[in-house]
Amino acid sequence: MNAAPLLRVENLTVRFPGARNWFGRAMSEVHAVNNVDLVVLPGESLGIVGESGCGKSTLVQAVIGLIAPTSGRIVVEGHDFAAISGRQKTEIRQKMQIVFQDPQSSLDPRLPVWRLITEPLHIRGGMSTAALRVRARELAVSVGLRVEHLDRLAHEFSGGQRQRIAIARALSTDPELLILDEPTSALDVSVQAQIINLLLKLQRELGLSYLFISHDVSLIRHFCDRVAVMYLGQIVETGASAAVFDHPAHPYTKTLLASVPSLQNSLQEVDASLTGELPNNRRLPTGCYYRDRCLISSAECEKPQDLATVAAIKPNFEISREARISDHKVRCILA
Amino acid sequence: MTTINPEKRTHTALAMPRSRLHFLWYLTRRSPLTIIGFLIILLVIIMVIGAPFIAPYDPNKVMLSSRLLPPSSIHWFGTDEVGRDLFSRVVYGSRASCGAAFMIVFISMSAGVFLGCLSGVVGGVFDSAMMRTMDVVLALPALVLAMALAAALGPSLFNSMLAVAIVRIPAYVRLSRGQTLSLRERIFVKASRTFGASNLYILRWHLLPNALSPLIVQATLDLGGIVLIAAALSFIGLGAQPPTAEWGALVSSGRSFILDQWWYGTFPGLAILVTAMGCNLLGDGIRDMLDPRLGPNE
Amino acid sequence: MTDTAMKPHALSIENLSLEFPTYGGAVKALDGVTIQVGNAEIVGLVGESGCGKSVSTMAATRLLPEGRYRITQGSIRLFGRDPTVMSDEELQQVRGKLVSTIFQEPMNALNPTIRIGKQLVGVIRRHEAISRRAAETVASNILSDMLIPQPSRIMQAYPFELSGGMRQRVLIAMAFSCNPGLIIADEPTTALDVTVQAAILRLIQGRARRTGTSVVFISHNIAVVSQICDRLYIMYAGRIVESGPTRAVLDTPQHPYTRALLRCLPERVQPKAQLESIPGTVPNLIDPPAGCFYRPRCQEADERCYAKPQSTTLAGGQAVACWQRLKSQTPVSSEA
Numbered sequence: 001m002n003a004a005p006l007l008r009v010e011n012l013t014v015r016f017p018g019a020r021n022w023f024g025r026a027m028s029e030v031h032a033v034n035n036v037d038l039v040v041l042p043g044e045s046l047g048i049v050g051e052s053g054c055g056k057s058t059l060v061q062a063v064i065g066l067i068a069p070t071s072g073r074i075v076v077e078g079h080d081f082a083a084i085s086g087r088q089k090t091e092i093r094q095k096m097q098i099v100f101q102d103p104q105s106s107l108d109p110r111l112p113v114w115r116l117i118t119e120p121l122h123i124r125g126g127m128s129t130a131a132l133r134v135r136a137r138e139l140a141v142s143v144g145l146r147v148e149h150l151d152r153l154a155h156e157f158s159g160g161q162r163q164r165i166a167i168a169r170a171l172s173t174d175p176e177l178l179i180l181d182e183p184t185s186a187l188d189v190s191v192q193a194q195i196i197n198l199l200l201k202l203q204r205e206l207g208l209s210y211l212f213i214s215h216d217v218s219l220i221r222h223f224c225d226r227v228a229v230m231y232l233g234q235i236v237e238t239g240a241s242a243a244v245f246d247h248p249a250h251p252y253t254k255t256l257l258a259s260v261p262s263l264q265n266s267l268q269e270v271d272a273s274l275t276g277e278l279p280n281n282r283r284l285p286t287g288c289y290y291r292d293r294c295l296i297s298s299a300e301c302e303k304p305q306d307l308a309t310v311a312a313i314k315p316n317f318e319i320s321r322e323a324r325i326s327d328h329k330v331r332c333i334l335a
Numbered sequence: 336m337t338t339i340n341p342e343k344r345t346h347t348a349l350a351m352p353r354s355r356l357h358f359l360w361y362l363t364r365r366s367p368l369t370i371i372g373f374l375i376i377l378l379v380i381i382m383v384i385g386a387p388f389i390a391p392y393d394p395n396k397v398m399l400s401s402r403l404l405p406p407s408s409i410h411w412f413g414t415d416e417v418g419r420d421l422f423s424r425v426v427y428g429s430r431a432s433c434g435a436a437f438m439i440v441f442i443s444m445s446a447g448v449f450l451g452c453l454s455g456v457v458g459g460v461f462d463s464a465m466m467r468t469m470d471v472v473l474a475l476p477a478l479v480l481a482m483a484l485a486a487a488l489g490p491s492l493f494n495s496m497l498a499v500a501i502v503r504i505p506a507y508v509r510l511s512r513g514q515t516l517s518l519r520e521r522i523f524v525k526a527s528r529t530f531g532a533s534n535l536y537i538l539r540w541h542l543l544p545n546a547l548s549p550l551i552v553q554a555t556l557d558l559g560g561i562v563l564i565a566a567a568l569s570f571i572g573l574g575a576q577p578p579t580a581e582w583g584a585l586v587s588s589g590r591s592f593i594l595d596q597w598w599y600g601t602f603p604g605l606a607i608l609v610t611a612m613g614c615n616l617l618g619d620g621i622r623d624m625l626d627p628r629l630g631p632n633e
Numbered sequence: 634m635t636d637t638a639m640k641p642h643a644l645s646i647e648n649l650s651l652e653f654p655t656y657g658g659a660v661k662a663l664d665g666v667t668i669q670v671g672n673a674e675i676v677g678l679v680g681e682s683g684c685g686k687s688v689s690t691m692a693a694t695r696l697l698p699e700g701r702y703r704i705t706q707g708s709i710r711l712f713g714r715d716p717t718v719m720s721d722e723e724l725q726q727v728r729g730k731l732v733s734t735i736f737q738e739p740m741n742a743l744n745p746t747i748r749i750g751k752q753l754v755g756v757i758r759r760h761e762a763i764s765r766r767a768a769e770t771v772a773s774n775i776l777s778d779m780l781i782p783q784p785s786r787i788m789q790a791y792p793f794e795l796s797g798g799m800r801q802r803v804l805i806a807m808a809f810s811c812n813p814g815l816i817i818a819d820e821p822t823t824a825l826d827v828t829v830q831a832a833i834l835r836l837i838q839g840r841a842r843r844t845g846t847s848v849v850f851i852s853h854n855i856a857v858v859s860q861i862c863d864r865l866y867i868m869y870a871g872r873i874v875e876s877g878p879t880r881a882v883l884d885t886p887q888h889p890y891t892r893a894l895l896r897c898l899p900e901r902v903q904p905k906a907q908l909e910s911i912p913g914t915v916p917n918l919i920d921p922p923a924g925c926f927y928r929p930r931c932q933e934a935d936e937r938c939y940a941k942p943q944s945t946t947l948a949g950g951q952a953v954a955c956w957q958r959l960k961s962q963t964p965v966s967s968e969a
Contacts, residue, residue, distance in 0.1 A: 051826035089531075097530075100522050108544075109545070120530040124531070169526075188853060189681070189894065189897045190893065191910070193897040193908035193911075215826065218898070221904060222899035222905070222906075222908070259830065259832075261856040261857045261859070263859055263901070
């Protein structure tokens with residue numbers, strides 16, 4: 001707990017211009033990410049779970065530098081990502097790599113595998129082709145690819161193998177943090193299991209940290225130490241995976257968990273909140289964002305909600321020991 | 336992957352194509368016209384390179400004793416009004432005609448692709464300015480510009496080539512810009528950006544290689560049209576100047592003999608027709624082959 | 634019993650083999666597939682991508698591209714009629730009145746330039762001779778059945794104005810609107826969020842149960858299928874490897890592939906524990922392995938598996954195509 005965080009996201013907000021008027025001026029704004037705070041410690045996995053449109057992909061793109069944040073800071077190993085530039089920025093960038101959802105489109109169809117794997121090194125420069133190939137061999141072995149396939153093109157591989165290529169590429173610069181943006185949602189379950197096993201093995205061997213984005217609750221629960229649940233660009237609940245999933249405090253988390261199809265239990269009764277729609281993120285609701293779909297909302301929900309420790313809100317609430325010791329926080333005064 | 340497209344599914348089941356050559360054969364068997372186009376272009380290329388070996392006579396050698404002879408075993412395509420062998424002139428004419436066409440396509444394609452990719456990558460005001468400039472160029476008719484240049488710089492094959500090349504640039508700019516814009520949003524380009532790649536790096540390693548195949552199709556299809564335009568320029572006297580053998584110029588001078596010496600204008604005309612047709616057939620064929628829906632991969 | 638004997642099955646696919654001729658050779662997409670869907674029954678087809686689950690239902694409704702496939706053996710009956718010999722008009726009739734299909738991507742199935750209400754009314758009036766007014770009422774009722782708030786507002790909207798979940802509900806409403814006897818739902822919730830998915834699964838199940846409609850539910854996600862289906866068919870590489878009542882298949886999976894599929898899921902293991910995965914890859918369907926297609930990846934395989942296993946019915950209606958199961962138990966013996 002005391003280790004210095006690898007990645008710290010402070011009060012991050014991302015807004016996009018919405019519809020424009022005749023003069024090209026934005027008439028409205030899309031509030032994609034609203035005041036998100038995150039910390040990833042060395043060696044841990046933080047999961048971000050939420051449904052489409054909750055802003056988790058935008059969050060990732062802002063963290064990796066594909067989108068400029070509207071406000072807030074992204075601090076990698078103590079360096080503010082926006083404040084540094086040049087050589088130092090390149091170096092910091094290499095500490096943090098990303099694996100995208102769809103391995104079909106995240107690999108250039110015209111480059112051979114060894115070249116794909118070593119792309120970040122090739123961009124950094126200063127390595128001969130021979131040295132790159134040697135590195136490609138090492139990386140291919142570490143992710144379970146056959147070295148004799150290094151001269152093939154990406155389309156000759158199955159989805160699972162392509163995702164291995166993408167993982168090898170992300171590992172090429174010896175990063176400390178991997179951002180996994182739905183890394184298995186385009187794969188079949190048996191292949192998903194292979195990839196998840198590989199990622200867990202790499203974490204044990206290399207001490208990697210993961211920022212794992214997914215809509216799959218059971219996968220996050222299996223994979224992550226801590227989890228943050230996002231709704232409409234906001235974190236509504238965060239804490240240790242076991243605490244959040246076994247004792248969800250926020251009504252949205254409860255709904256989400258109840259909707260996950262499970263082999264054990266069959267369908268539950270239709271619940272009106274499930275059929276509601278995500279509010280428009282062009283005009284943010286005042287007060288609690290979840291209020292309109294919430295079954296237990298009351299007058300107090302008109303006020304903006306803050307993330308607060310579950311233990312602080314409900315000192316006498318029956319919560320497990322792990323929930324109490326972890327920083328299980330929730331953005332709901334009624335929780 | 337799961338629904339509507341059974342063909343696509345079968346391609347993933349198809350582990351490896353037997354060989355590239357075999358696949359080419361499979362595709363050409365499905366469209367014999369592509370083979371014909373390919374053979375024509377091959378023949379033209381052989382003609383351009385091997386003209387001195389193929390042509391039985393010096394194309395510019397005047398033999399006043401054998402003026403305007405009809406086709407025979409000695410002069411396959413007959414002779415012209417000063418007794419030059421027409422077959423030799425048509426063979427040598429391929430150098431001027433096709434060489435000019437190749438040059439035009441090469442110049443307009445390289446300039447167009449460079450400007451188009453740059454425009455797509457840089458974007459913003461540069462992009463807008465570029466596209467508006469191209470709209471202006473697009474509005475110029477090739478022949479009119481060629482005439483203007485000829486008037487300003489004197490009629491020559493080079494000047495008319497330049498005119499046609501300039502007019503063809505916008506097609507390539509638009510195509511490569513469109514390619515760049517769509518490729519730029521592909522995830523592998525975004526991934527490259529997260530690794531810290533510069534615009535130039537992305538252009539060199541990701542955009543150009545991936546944008547190339549539709550451009551090659553465009554170039555091949557263009558070639559046919561440009562052979563025609565180059566010939567037309569020479570026909571109206573703006574291109575190759577006599578005594579250079581050039582198909583358009585040959586047709587032009589054969590025009591006055593068309594009633595009595597039909598072979599004079601006909602054979603060079605046929606050469607133009609066949610070459611242009613060959614380019615179009617081959618271009619269509621290549622386009623079908625590069626279509627990812629037919630490919631061995633994807 | 635006599636009633637079911639009289640009335641033909643909603644869908645009956647008998648020993649169907651189908652292939653797609655391609656450059657590399659014929660892809661044997663289906664090999665001896667038998668699927669029975671009784672009346673008012675909800676049946677799930679489960680398997681990984683390329684296993685033939687969509688192809689089998691598309692063959693039954695003749696939605697595969699004409700001339701691009703060959704049926705090499707077997708038969709298909711839709712409500713007792715053979716779709717392969719139907720004329721185009723008959724097929725039109727059958728597709729609208731008897732069978733409806735819900736696809737994965739709802740945007741492709743709706744006309745983007747016509748208001749939802751008009752599209753619904755059009756579908757209803759094509760199959761029922763009623764006035765526009767009456768059809769509008771029917772449409773509105775179905776939409777509210779789908780738990781769509783303010784159906785009148787949705788009917789005035791264009792498809793792009795709706796969210797993915799809402800569009801999928803409209804499509805389901807459309808599928809149910811002419812009271813078909815059979816609905817084929819091809820991954821209808823794959824593109825949707827879990828909370829929406831849960832609602833839509835309930836809608837399909839509830840409406841099917843009320844109207845006695847048969848449903849074929851196709852999905853790669855065994856957990857989703859298990860939520861609403863009475864029976865399951867597990868497909869692998871163009872063959873049915875196991876079938877039976879949902880609970881029986883999930884609780885006592887017989888085929889090694891089914892077992893592996895269930896053990897791959899992170900749901901049943903300790904966090905961070907090694908997940909079971911299936912070694913190797915799906916066979917090439919142009920040149921499939923001899924005998925059982927799962928043999929190269931199966932840990933229990935032996936010499937017998939080089940011959941094609943026949944499907945054997947066990948007690949409790951479960952059927953499995955695996956030599957190992959034949960050894961361990963005699964067919965139709967009792968096993969809990």
